[in-house]
Amino acid sequence: MIDVPIxxxxxxxxxxxxSAATMVGVVLQRRVTSPAGRxxxxxxxxxxxxxxxMIALFAAALLCGAQVTVVxxxxxxxxxxxxxxxxxxxGSGDHxxxxxxxxxxxxxxxxxxxxxxxxxFAVLVPVYVFVTxxxxxxxxxxxxxxxxxxxxxxxxxxxxxxxxSNAPALLMLKPMGDYxxxxxxxxxxLMVVVQVSDVFQYIAGKLxxxxxxxxxxxxxxxxxxxxxGGLVAVAAGTLLRGLTPFSAxxxxxxxxxxxxxxxxGGLVLSAMKRDLGAKDWGRMIGGHGGILxxxxxxxxxxxxxxxxxxxxxx
Amino acid sequence: xxRLIARLLLAATRWLIxxxxxxxxxxxxxxxxxxxxxxxxxxxxxxxMASLPDSQREGVHPVAARDYWGATPLRRFVAVHCxxxxxxxxxxxxxGDALSVVADLxxxxxxxxxxxxxxxxxxxxxxxxxxxxxxxxxxPEADLIPVQLDNVHRVLPKGSHLPVPLRCGVSFGVRLQRxxxxxxxxxxxxxxxxxxxxxxxxxxxxxATP
Numbered sequence: 001m002i003d004v005p006i007x008x009x010x011x012x013x014x015x016x017x018x019s020a021a022t023m024v025g026v027v028l029q030r031r032v033t034s035p036a037g038r039x040x041x042x043x044x045x046x047x048x049x050x051x052x053x054m055i056a057l058f059a060a061a062l063l064c065g066a067q068v069t070v071v072x073x074x075x076x077x078x079x080x081x082x083x084x085x086x087x088x089x090x091g092s093g094d095h096x097x098x099x100x101x102x103x104x105x106x107x108x109x110x111x112x113x114x115x116x117x118x119x120x121f122a123v124l125v126p127v128y129v130f131v132t133x134x135x136x137x138x139x140x141x142x143x144x145x146x147x148x149x150x151x152x153x154x155x156x157x158x159x160x161x162x163x164x165s166n167a168p169a170l171l172m173l174k175p176m177g178d179y180x181x182x183x184x185x186x187x188x189x190l191m192v193v194v195q196v197s198d199v200f201q202y203i204a205g206k207l208x209x210x211x212x213x214x215x216x217x218x219x220x221x222x223x224x225x226x227x228x229g230g231l232v233a234v235a236a237g238t239l240l241r242g243l244t245p246f247s248a249x250x251x252x253x254x255x256x257x258x259x260x261x262x263x264x265g266g267l268v269l270s271a272m273k274r275d276l277g278a279k280d281w282g283r284m285i286g287g288h289g290g291i292l293x294x295x296x297x298x299x300x301x302x303x304x305x306x307x308x309x310x311x312x313x314x
Numbered sequence: 315x316x317r318l319i320a321r322l323l324l325a326a327t328r329w330l331i332x333x334x335x336x337x338x339x340x341x342x343x344x345x346x347x348x349x350x351x352x353x354x355x356x357x358x359x360x361x362x363m364a365s366l367p368d369s370q371r372e373g374v375h376p377v378a379a380r381d382y383w384g385a386t387p388l389r390r391f392v393a394v395h396c397x398x399x400x401x402x403x404x405x406x407x408x409x410g411d412a413l414s415v416v417a418d419l420x421x422x423x424x425x426x427x428x429x430x431x432x433x434x435x436x437x438x439x440x441x442x443x444x445x446x447x448x449x450x451x452x453x454p455e456a457d458l459i460p461v462q463l464d465n466v467h468r469v470l471p472k473g474s475h476l477p478v479p480l481r482c483g484v485s486f487g488v489r490l491q492r493x494x495x496x497x498x499x500x501x502x503x504x505x506x507x508x509x510x511x512x513x514x515x516x517x518x519x520x521x522a523t524p
Contacts, residue, residue: 078479082332086481092471098478282481283334 004181006242010192014055021048040206046287054285054294058191062184066171067114069184073168074110076291078102080160080299083281083290087273088152093142097133101157105129109165116172125162130154159299160292166302167191173306175313179245189243190258190305194297197233197259198266204228213263218270221263230259245313254308258301265300269293320396324371327357327364331469331482335365346420346456349374349486350446352439352509353429354467357477361466362427363397365484376427377416379404404432413445420453427461430505434472439510442502450492450501460487460508 025045032041061072081101090098105125112121134150170186205225213221237255238248246254269292273281282290292299351358359376366374376393380401383393393399400419402412416426428449430442450458464483470476487508493501 082479082481085478086465090468095471095474095478098480099476102479 004185004243006240007185010188010240010243011059014192018048018051018055021051043287048287050285050287062188066184069171069187070110070114070168073165074106076295077106077110077161077164079282079284079291080164080295081106081156083284083292084156084160085153087276087278087281088156089149090152091142091144091149093140094137094149094153096140097136097153100133100136101129101153101161105157106161109161110168113165113169113172118169118172121165121169121172125157129157133157163299163303164295166306167298169302169306170309173310173314175245175309177245177313179313181243185243186309189237189240190302191298192240193233193237193255193258194262194301196236197229197262198297199229200232201225201229201263204232214267214271217267217274221267221270226259226263230256230263233259244309254305257308258305261301261304262297265297268300269296316395323360323392323396324364327360330477330479331357331361331364331466331484332479334464334481334483335485346423346453347374347425347459348420348446348449348453348456349425349427349459349461350430350505350509351427351461351463353431353434354463354472355434355470357466357470358429358434358463359393359397359399359427361463361482361484362461365486370425373423374398374425374427375400375419377402377413377429379433400426413449416445416449417452420449420456430502439506442506444498444502446505447498447501454492458490458492458505460490460505461485462487462509 025041025048028041029045032038057072061069085098085101109121109124112124133153137146137150137153167187167190170190171183173183173186175186201221202225204227205220205222208224208228209222211223212219213223213226234252234255237258238252241248241251244251269281273279280289281292284290285294288294349362351362359378363371363374363376376397376399378393378399378401380403383389383399384401390401393401400415402415404412416428419426428446430446431440432443432445433440446458450456462483462485464485465480466482466484469478469480469482490505490508496504
């Protein structure tokens with residue numbers, strides 16, 4: 001992986017960017033004096049510290065090989081589903097379904113990726129889990145809120161397990177033609193474009209944000225942020241096309257799609273948080289909130305990116 | 315050996331429930347404290363014990379029902395030896411001396427965890443039994459600290475044996491004050507309100523109770 005030509009410059013660019021961010025954070029901490037400003041800066045610095053850790057963990061997982069990467073994402077799914085179901089109410093009749101979701105569905109979904117069984121990977125949740133879990137809950141016999149409870153669990157699994165697992169599923173793809181890079185490069189491309197998009201939407205939003213995208217859902221998403229962040233992400237994606245089998249226009253187009261899908265993912269999950277009266281999904285990642293707060297955009301972008309790449313390039 | 319098992323058990327609990335521990339109460343060392351909470355899961359006791367700071371856990375004794383926790387050698391070992399629980403007879407009836415062991419502990423300056431419902435409820439909170447009131451009257455120097463539990467009953471509901479790894483909230487509430495001339499019913503109603511964790515506050519912490 002390290003001998004992929006574009007890998008070293010990318011790693012260097014990420015380290016430089018984070019170092020610069022860390023220094024900006026230190027300067028801001030000294031300069032900013034207003035209470036609200038200090039709070040924003042403290043949160044910014046917590047975010048930057050978390051970025052170092054998250055990137056180190058993700059890089060370690062990638063470098064350890066495909067199996068470790070798959071397990072890494074299985075753990076993310078586990079934590080994300082846990083955050084989701086901890087805030088979403090279920091009933092006492094859901095106990096067995098919940099156990100199955102955590103201890104059967106997650107291992108199975110990621111095991112299928114590990115052994116490369118695409119056919120079953122793609123239908124496990126929408127077909128087999130869809131049929132089985134509501135049936136288990138029905139047999140358990142509690143009918144109160146049955147429709148809502150079944151729907152919540154299905155949505156949680158689709159989001160935190162099915163959608164998210166499309167990211168490591170990229171390791172299964174074998175693009176045609178003379179593309180010969182390790183499969184982890186497609187995953188790296190996806191993650192970099194999604195996260196660059198998120199980070200620069202945040203920065204552009206803080207600097208230039210005026211027009212809120214959906215004021216009733218979230219104060220933090222702005223049109224200016226989306227445009228600024230999207231522009232940087234599309235540029236980054238186009239520059240990084242060497243990681244992928246895409247031509248320059250195709251890389252730009254698919255990066256744009258990742259940006260839009262990621263933004264919508266953040267919006268949808270924010271609407272859910274609003275509905276639940278919660279600010280964040282969890283507290284696991286300092287400054288960011290929970291796993292789902294960081295992975296919301298990946299959950300929406302990964303399935304689209306996986307299936308488009310699979311359809312057009314394999 | 316027992317200490318090691320106890321520590322492992324508490325660490326496993328903390329991992330399982332990913333406890334969000336919070337709350338204003340900071341129990342004063344050397345003063346007997348009555349922690350009380352609603353009871354919906356066998357995990358309640360473990361969750362509270364796991365959330366107490368190491369320094370305070372030493373002198374705290376959960377009050378557990380003998381008919382369940384004393385029923386098998388394993389349960390007895392976990393309850394009595396790992397968690398320092400005292401076992402009481404629920405069947406002793408109202409006014410019976412079920413709580414005399416608890417009173418002895420408080421008299422010797424130790425603290426207890428009490429579940430005033432007496433049994434695990436399903437869904438809502440059941441009626442509080444009068445034991446808490448009598449103990450509060452008898453030991454005016456003891457602090458009364460409500461413990462608000464969130465999600466614990468979903469991790470291990472009544473009747474199930476395998477826990478679902480959901481995040482839980484354990485929050486030590488504001489000390490319950492004793493009001494002069496308050497009736498038993500009034501006191502118990504206030505105590506009951508104090509342990510309620512309203513839905514949707516997982517992120518912001520429980521509402522402070524007067």
